[in-house]
Amino acid sequence: xxxxxxxxxxxxxxxIALIGIAVISTLLTYSWIxxxxxxxxxxxxxxxRTDLLQKNNSLIQTIQSGLSLTLVVAFLxxxxxxxxxxTTGGLSGLRYTHGWAxxxxxxxxxxxxxPYRAMSEVYKGSVALTDEMKIESWQSLPISxxxxxxxxxxxxxxxxxxxxxxxxxxxxxxxxxxxxxxxxFATLIVxxxxxxxxxxxxxxxxRMQTKAQSSRYVIKLxxxxx
Numbered sequence: 001x002x003x004x005x006x007x008x009x010x011x012x013x014x015x016i017a018l019i020g021i022a023v024i025s026t027l028l029t030y031s032w033i034x035x036x037x038x039x040x041x042x043x044x045x046x047x048x049r050t051d052l053l054q055k056n057n058s059l060i061q062t063i064q065s066g067l068s069l070t071l072v073v074a075f076l077x078x079x080x081x082x083x084x085x086x087t088t089g090g091l092s093g094l095r096y097t098h099g100w101a102x103x104x105x106x107x108x109x110x111x112x113x114x115p116y117r118a119m120s121e122v123y124k125g126s127v128a129l130t131d132e133m134k135i136e137s138w139q140s141l142p143i144s145x146x147x148x149x150x151x152x153x154x155x156x157x158x159x160x161x162x163x164x165x166x167x168x169x170x171x172x173x174x175x176x177x178x179x180x181x182x183x184x185f186a187t188l189i190v191x192x193x194x195x196x197x198x199x200x201x202x203x204x205x206x207r208m209q210t211k212a213q214s215s216r217y218v219i220k221l222x223x224x225x226x
Contacts, residue, residue, distance in 0.1 A: 002085055003213070007078040008206040014071040015195045021067065022195070025060045026188045028053065033181045040174050076102050078202065083118065085209050086125035093139055095121060116151040119201075123147050126205050129212035146201045153194035160187040 032053050039045055083101040086094060096104070096118050104114030120143045128138030164187050167180035 002081050002088065004078060004082055004085070004206040004209055007074065007081065008202050010074045011071065011078055011202050012199050014067055014074060015199050018064065018067050018071065019192055019195050021060060021064050022188050022191050025057070025064065026185065028056055028060060029181060029185045029188060032057070033178065033185065036174055036178045036181060040178065075198075075202075076105070078206075079119075079122070082122050082126070082205055082209060085213075086122065086129070089125070089129045089209075089212060091125050091128060091138060094125075112155070116147070119150065120144075120147050123201075123205060126208040126212070130208050146197065146204065150194075150197045150201050153190065153197055157187065157190050157194045160190055 035046075035049065035053060080098050080102045083096070084098045087098075096114075100114070101118035101122070104118055105111050107114065123144050123146070124138055124141040127141055160183070164180065164184045167176070167183055171177050171180060
């Protein structure tokens with residue numbers, strides 16, 4: 001089995017950084033919302049403040065995009081290896097190949113279901129690898145609530161982000177700016193628990209597979225027992 005710890009740590013630290021960025025971005029978005037509300041209520045438009053808010057928001061978005069891209073690469077590498085470890089660990093009857101587990105994120109329509117099923121397979125397989133009594137019946141193990149919450153929040157985050165972008169691209173009045181800003185604010189809020197559940201899920205799968213790897217190493221060294 002291939003070790004996951006270092007890759008999981010990269011994911012965890014990237015997610016922590018993104019949570020911090022999301023908190024800052026949330027505060028900036030709320031400040032922007034208050035500014036737009038003031039304009040709607042009759043307070044004069046302030047060019048300097050507008051430029052400052054937009055520059056700060058642009059900087060945060062640039063940092064967030066770079067971290068997010070790095071996170072996607074790190075997560076997919078971790079996910080591929082964690083799925084590969086199921087085969088290396090001796091599990092049979094896998095529904096997906098390692099390539100399909102990762103590639104499923106990029107196939108339209110299938111990416112609404114396939115990553116969830118592949119992650120469920122990884123989680124159940126990881127549980128089975130830590131308990132030899134469950135290896136034969138690992139496919140019938142219940143799906144973890146962690147996986148369900150991870151996927152529900154992930155889809156919610158993706159959908160709300162898509163709607164927010166479409167709203168921002170079709171703005172003709174300050175009232176529409178306000179509505180789009182509130183939706184962007186809600187999207188940022190959803191992203192925080194989505195990141196937290198991903199940290200929990202990645203850590204738990206890594207912990208289980210590391211435990212399974214350690215147990216097999218001890219058995220290999222001391223086949224007759226310690």
